[in-house]
Amino acid sequence: MIEDMFGGAPEPAVDWYPRWLKPEDAARALLNLVDEVAWKQDTIGTPGGIKRLPRLTGWQGDPGAVYVYSGIRNEPLEWTPTVLELKAAAEAVTSAIFNSVLLNRYRSGDDSMGWHADREPELGEEPVIASVSLGAARRFDLRHNATGAMRSFQLTSGSLLVMRGRTQAEWRHRVPKAPGLVGERINLTFRFVTPR
Ligand SMILES: O=C(O)CCC(=O)C(=O)O
Ligand SMILES: [Fe+2]
Numbered sequence: 232m233i234e235d236m237f238g239g240a241p242e243p244a245v246d247w248y249p250r251w252l253k254p255e256d257a258a259r260a261l262l263n264l265v266d267e268v269a270w271k272q273d274t275i276g277t278p279g280g281i282k283r284l285p286r287l288t289g290w291q292g293d294p295g296a297v298y299v300y301s302g303i304r305n306e307p308l309e310w311t312p313t314v315l316e317l318k319a320a321a322e323a324v325t326s327a328i329f330n331s332v333l334l335n336r337y338r339s340g341d342d343s344m345g346w347h348a349d350r351e352p353e354l355g356e357e358p359v360i361a362s363v364s365l366g367a368a369r370r371f372d373l374r375h376n377a378t379g380a381m382r383s384f385q386l387t388s389g390s391l392l393v394m395r396g397r398t399q400a401e402w403r404h405r406v407p408k409a410p411g412l413v414g415e416r417i418n419l420t421f422r423f424v425t426p427r
Contacts, residue, residue: 241375243382247330248324249365250389255359256388259363263313269332271396286342292331295426299351307331314419320422321361325393329361329421332406337369338414346374348399353424361421362392367414373402386418 252260272285290298291314292307299305310318318329335344349360362371364386372391373382385394386406394404406418 241257241378241380241401243373243375243394243398243402243408244373245373245398246325246391246393247384247394248391249387251324251391252320252365252366252389254310254389259366260353261388261415261417262315264334264365265336265415266312268336269308270334270336272404286344287336287338289334289338290331291334292424293426297426297427298329298331298422298424305333312319312418313359317363318421321391323362324391325359325361325406327359327361328424330422330425330426335418337367337406337416337418339415340367340409343408344406346405349394349422350399350425351403352398353427354422355425356400358381358394358422360394360399362386362394363370363419363421364388364390364392364416365418366416367409367412369406369409369412369416371404371406373398373404378399386416388396388416 268289270289273288274281275284290307291304291310296307314332327426367390368385368387371384371386
């Protein structure tokens with residue numbers, strides 16, 4: 232196998248903080264976000280017609296932090312209080328600065344996100360993306376493009392997964408469906424996008 236010539240299996244450049252928030256703080260943040268975020272049902276054009284995304288989304292950020300995601304032009308809404316608190320905490324631990332966040336609300340195990348990398352040009356070459364999880368735990372898979380190697384994390388409530396370096400360039404990630412799961416989950420991915 233190719234990676235053996237370079238000394239072992241590939242590993243994604245991630246930092247993993249499974250107990251980043253106290254459980255009660257994570258539970259409170261989830262309830263606040265359900266109310267304070269302007270959740271939208273986005274659609275995406277596919278060869279088979281227009282489809283609803285299997286999750287609700289929200290987008291907040293500084294003015295000018297416009298972001299095109301899966302062909303959707305996202306104008307950021309104003310930051311809301313709970314999101315700003317989490318942003319400050321994520322900036323403190325990563326030593327990065329974020330000017331926007333994509334929020335994903337998985338209403339149950341039927342909601343999901345397919346394989347993708349966050350590689351839009353406005354994110355730059357080696358983006359730092361801080362992913363905060365609240366509520367029902369969901370599996371997060373990373374798959375190495377060149378070798379197919381898989382790494383999985385159980386994204387529990389209050390956890391923080393920081394993706395950095397070549398993670399977006401060399402890996403894809405997804406949140407697969409979780410059959411039978413009734414609990415709701417909210418995920419926030421803090422990013423820095425080049426303002427325009
Ligand atoms: O919900 C998650 O954990 C992943 C979210 C994600 O990949 C994204 O927002 O780009
Ligand atoms: Fe992503």
